[in-house]
Each structure stands twice: as structure tokens, then as C-alpha cells.
Amino acid sequence: MNERIYLDNNATTPLDPRVLEALMPYLTDKFGNAASRSHGFGWEAEEAVKLAREQTAELLGASARDVIFTSGATEGNNIAIKGVAEMYADRGKHVITQPTEHKAVIDPCRYLEQQGFRVTMLGLDKYGRIDPDELRSAITDETILVSIMHGNNEIGTLQPVAEIGQICKDQGVFYHCDACQTFGKIPIDVNAMGVDLLTLSAHKIYGPKGVGAMYVRRKNPRVRPKPLLHGGGHERGMRSGTLNVPGIVGLGAAAELCGQEMNVEFKRLAALRDRLRDGIMSQLDLVHLNGHPTDRTPTNLNLSFQYVEGESLMMGMKNVAVSSGSACTSASLEPSYVLQALGVGDDLAHSSIRFSVGRFNTSEEIDQVVEKVVATVKKLREMSPLYEMAKEGIDPSKVEWAAQ
Amino acid sequence: MAYSEKVIDHFENPRNIGSLDKDDPSVGTGVVGAPECGDVMKLQIQVDENDNIVDAKFKTFGCGSAIASSSLATEWLKGRKLDEARAIKNTDIVKELALPPVKIHCSVLAEDAIRAAVDDLKSKKKDQGADSNAAGASGARVATAEK
Numbered sequence: 001m002n003e004r005i006y007l008d009n010n011a012t013t014p015l016d017p018r019v020l021e022a023l024m025p026y027l028t029d030k031f032g033n034a035a036s037r038s039h040g041f042g043w044e045a046e047e048a049v050k051l052a053r054e055q056t057a058e059l060l061g062a063s064a065r066d067v068i069f070t071s072g073a074t075e076g077n078n079i080a081i082k083g084v085a086e087m088y089a090d091r092g093k094h095v096i097t098q099p100t101e102h103k104a105v106i107d108p109c110r111y112l113e114q115q116g117f118r119v120t121m122l123g124l125d126k127y128g129r130i131d132p133d134e135l136r137s138a139i140t141d142e143t144i145l146v147s148i149m150h151g152n153n154e155i156g157t158l159q160p161v162a163e164i165g166q167i168c169k170d171q172g173v174f175y176h177c178d179a180c181q182t183f184g185k186i187p188i189d190v191n192a193m194g195v196d197l198l199t200l201s202a203h204k205i206y207g208p209k210g211v212g213a214m215y216v217r218r219k220n221p222r223v224r225p226k227p228l229l230h231g232g233g234h235e236r237g238m239r240s241g242t243l244n245v246p247g248i249v250g251l252g253a254a255a256e257l258c259g260q261e262m263n264v265e266f267k268r269l270a271a272l273r274d275r276l277r278d279g280i281m282s283q284l285d286l287v288h289l290n291g292h293p294t295d296r297t298p299t300n301l302n303l304s305f306q307y308v309e310g311e312s313l314m315m316g317m318k319n320v321a322v323s324s325g326s327a328c329t330s331a332s333l334e335p336s337y338v339l340q341a342l343g344v345g346d347d348l349a350h351s352s353i354r355f356s357v358g359r360f361n362t363s364e365e366i367d368q369v370v371e372k373v374v375a376t377v378k379k380l381r382e383m384s385p386l387y388e389m390a391k392e393g394i395d396p397s398k399v400e401w402a403a404q
Numbered sequence: 405m406a407y408s409e410k411v412i413d414h415f416e417n418p419r420n421i422g423s424l425d426k427d428d429p430s431v432g433t434g435v436v437g438a439p440e441c442g443d444v445m446k447l448q449i450q451v452d453e454n455d456n457i458v459d460a461k462f463k464t465f466g467c468g469s470a471i472a473s474s475s476l477a478t479e480w481l482k483g484r485k486l487d488e489a490r491a492i493k494n495t496d497i498v499k500e501l502a503l504p505p506v507k508i509h510c511s512v513l514a515e516d517a518i519r520a521a522v523d524d525l526k527s528k529k530k531d532q533g534a535d536s537n538a539a540g541a542s543g544a545r546v547a548t549a550e551k
């Protein structure tokens with residue numbers, strides 16, 4: 001197996017050649033600034049942005065006027081959380097979220113705490129799902145925002161967004177949903193979900209990096225986050241800055257392709273993911289699935305291989321690109337906070353690998369990866385003192401370790 | 405983070421993987437680290453009657469750098485006298501494997517494992533010397549393991 005195989009599509013995706021084709025002219029001769037109102041260069045850029053806005057809105061079940069473009073989901077999450085908090089602070093200073101959100105949600109919430117806001121972290125079941133009843137009782141008349149993602153980027157678990165949306169609507173609280181991992185993969189309807197703000201990213205759906213979009217509800221209720229960027233007043237005053245026209249065109253094209261191909265692609269990718277899961281789990285024992293078994297994004301598979309450490313497994317599977325919840329793979333040497341929040345146990349967090357299939361993966365690749373994973377895990381278990389102890393009948397989790 | 409060639413080599417062609425009989429009086433066993441930390445090394449040495457280390461084996465749960473550090477340690481231990489084993493420093497391992505700063509702790513753990521194995525052997529010898537009825541307890545640094 002000499003070719004590289006990419007199974008880290010939750011981290012980023014390759015650019016679809018059709019998206020490249022759509023955006024290329026805007027990097028070459030259609031280079032105008034979309035805000036240049038007085039000449040053809042500006043008008044053609046403006047037209048392209050208008051189309052992209054419609055393409056994006058279509059995949060959200062929203063109107064184009066509800067969509068604003070950003071530099072990506074991190075910026076979108078910052079606008080949603082910090083912008084809403086600043087705008088509505090006189091109504092209350094309480095925000096509710098949950099511990100497996102992306103850092104782009106967790107860190108703005110931490111920042112709000114430093115500004116005197118109170119942040120409630122909801123509890124999770126072993127799959128990482130919040131309890132709608134707990135949410136209902138956590139909301140007070142000081143609460144202004146609930147931020148709960150649609151699908152988790154590490155473990156794929158889907159949150160009960162429609163229920164969350166209804167609870168928020170009933171209690172008059174804004175609901176922000178980070179939909180990076182679900183936009184373009186599963187159907188999204190902002191009205192059925194009851195979301196008031198939603199963030200998405202182009203590079204998760206075979207579009208370019210550096211561009212994303214937000215849905216910001218204009219009616220019933222109207223939410224108006226304060227901008228983070230002040231300047232020329234672009235995007236209805238919510239996000240100043242010359243529009244990244246090529247990026248935006250790419251996002252729109254990527255969104256349209258996802259919309260067209262979603263039904264077929266969902267089935268094909270879920271089947272590839274299941275093939276990977278079944279191939280691995282039928283040939284290895286002591287493998288644990290992290291996240292909900294069925295209520296998860298179709299492309300995500302997160303497995304813990306007991307007694308084998310994640311980074312060494314990735315090293316053994318060189319040429320296969322995946323990621324791991326192991327501390328050894330993070331700059332901070334902390335294991336995955338998402339797996340920790342599930343109560344998986346640090347040893348299993350260190351043994352976890354996240355596989356995420358995508359549009360350009362084939363079943364041949366999946367079969368090669370299964371073979372590689374099984375062989376590498378077996379080899380590493382032979383090298384593992386923990387596996388040896390387990391085979392001797394000693395449970396490593398009951399041992400008192402003389403840890404550093 | 406690209407791995408150095410030597411780390412990759414130790415991973416792909418590991419030396420001295422396996423186990424010695426921990427109850428054998430000529431074998432010293434060191435187990436260091438903890439599963440919750442993502443790093444556990446078991447390192448064993450066997451000496452002859454002149455205290456020359458004639459065999460060394462390891463098993464490691466950990467990243468590529470941890471595996472390479474412990475593999476290298478077993479390579480270096482073979483042929484040394486027991487008293488020279490403690491002279492192996494983690495900085496030597498770092499240099500040999502070109503470990504980046506974030507992986508230095510793997511070499512420290514390997515050094516700890518060597519010391520633990522040597523200490524285990526020495527305490528076994530003391531027991532044997534003090535009491536001819538040596539029970540040959542494993543003496544691994546790991547406290548009570550429940551079956």
C-alpha cells in the first residue's frame with residue numbers, strides 16, 4: 001500500500017474539482033470587489049456572491065437574507081456567542097452549553113465568564129448527548145443563549161436539536177447551533193430545528209479553507225449579534241470586511257453539490273463507514289465504539305483499541321491519515337477532552353482513533369485500511385504490557401500504578 | 405511532527421520485545437508509567453553469575469517515541485554490567501533518537517524503567533543473600549496486582 005489514504009475528513013476535506021472550477025475565475029479575471037457598485041468588475045463579483053448566498057441558504061431551508069459570510073466557523077461561533085452576549089447583556093448574563101462543543105464555542109464561553117457571565121455546562125450521557133429535561137430546568141430568566149452543536153466532530157454523536165430548539169423557543173432564549181459536521185451531510189432545516197443562529201464551514205464540505213457562513217434569524221425572533229469586526233458595514237453590519245469572493249463562490253458551489261448528492265452520498269458513505277467498522281470489529285476483540293451507535297454523523301467512526309496507544313497505532317498505519325484522542329498526539333499532552341467528558345477513561349482516550357470517511361474514499365481503500373488496522377493492533381498488543389497482564393488474568397485497571 | 409528515522413526503525417524493527425520470567429532470581433523487572441497517562445513500560449534484564457546483563461526485554465504501551473526509547477534501552481543494556489546500567493541517561497536516549505522537546509518525557513520514563521529493573525534485581529539479591537529461602541517475589545514497582 002504505497003498511496004496515501006485520507007480518512008480524516010472531519011478535520012478537513014479535499015477540494016472537489018467542480019468547486020475549484022467554479023471559483024477559479026474569481027481568482028483570475030473576475031477579481032472585482034463585490035462592494036464596488038460602480039463598475040462591471042464589482043457587479044459580476046456581487047452576482048457571484050448573491051448566487052452563493054442562495055445556494056447556501058437553500059441547504060439550510062432559509063432565505064438568502066438570513067445568511068452572512070465569515071472567515072469560517074470559528075469566527076461564526078465567536079460572533080454568535082460573544083456578539084449575542086454583548087448585545088443582550090441587559091436581558092441577562094447566563095449562557096448554557098455543553099462540554100463536548102468545539103473549542104471555538106468553549107473558549108468564547110470561557111471568555112464570557114471572565115467578563116462576568118455565568119456559563120452552565122450541561123451533563124451528558126455516555127454517548128455525549130444532553131438531556132433536554134436538564135436543559136429545560138437550567139434555563140432561568142437570566143439566560144440569553146443556548147449553544148449546542150448538531151453533530152460532534154470527534155465522536156459523531158447527534159444532539160436532539162429539534163427538542164432543544166423547541167425548549168428555547170418556549171422559554172424565549174436564543175439557540176445557536178454549530179453545524180459544521182452536519183451541514184451538507186444530513187438534511188438541515190433551520191425552522192424545523194428551531195435554531196436562531198447556525199455556523200458552518202466550507203472546508204468540511206469539499207470547499208476551500210478560510211470561509212464559512214452563518215444563519216442569523218431575522219424574524220420570530222429576530223436576533224442581532226453585535227459585530228466583532230467593525231469597518232465598512234458589510235453583511236448587514238454584522239461582519240465588516242471585503243468579501244472573500246473566490247472563497248464564497250467555492251462555499252456556494254460546494255453547498256449546491258452537497259444538496260444534489262446528499263441522498264446518494266449519505267448512503268454510500270455510511271456504508272463505507274460501516275464496512276470499516278465491521279471489518280475491524282469482526283477481526284479484533286476489545287474494541288470500543290465511542291459515541292452513539294446509530295445517532296451519529298454518517299461518516300464518523302471513533303474506536304478505542306484497548307491496550308494499544310493511539311499515536312503508535314497511527315505510526316503503524318503510516319500512509320493512512322486519521323486522528324487520535326491520545327495525549328501523545330496533542331501539543332498540550334492532554335487526552336481528548338471530548339472523550340474525557342464522556343467518562344470513557346483516560347486509558348481508552350489514549351487508545352482512540354477517529355476515522356472519518358469522505359466523498360473521495362473508495363471501498364478498496366476501506367478494505368486496505370481494515371487490513372492495516374487489524375495487523376497493526378495485533379502487533380502492538382504483542383508489544384503491550386497491559387495486554388500481557390490482561391491475558392494473564394490481571395485487570396490493568398485494578399492495578400495501583402506508580403505513575404510519574 | 406515527523407519522526408526521526410531511528411524512531412521509525414525501532415518501531416518497525418523492534419528489538420528485544422518479549423518477557424523474561426519475573427520469578428527467576430536472575431531477572432529484574434521494572435514497570436513504570438500508568439495507562440491513564442498513555443505510557444506504560446515494562447523492562448526486564450537478566451544477569452549471569454558475574455552480574456553481566458546477558459538479556460533484556462521490553463513491552464511498551466505508548467507512542468512511537470516511547471516504544472523506541474524502551475527498545476533502545478534494551479539494546480544498550482545488553483552486555484553491560486549491572487552497575488553500569490544506571491549510567492544510561494535519558495539525555496543519551498534523546499540524542500540518539502533525535503527526540504523533539506515534546507517527547508523528552510518518553511526518554512525519562514525509559515531511564516526510570518531501567519532503574520526500576522536494576523533496583524528490583526538488587527532487592528532480590530539482597531533477599532537471597534539475607535534469607536536462603538528467597539520467595540522470589542516479583543518485586544515489580546507495581547504495587548499489589550489483583551487477579
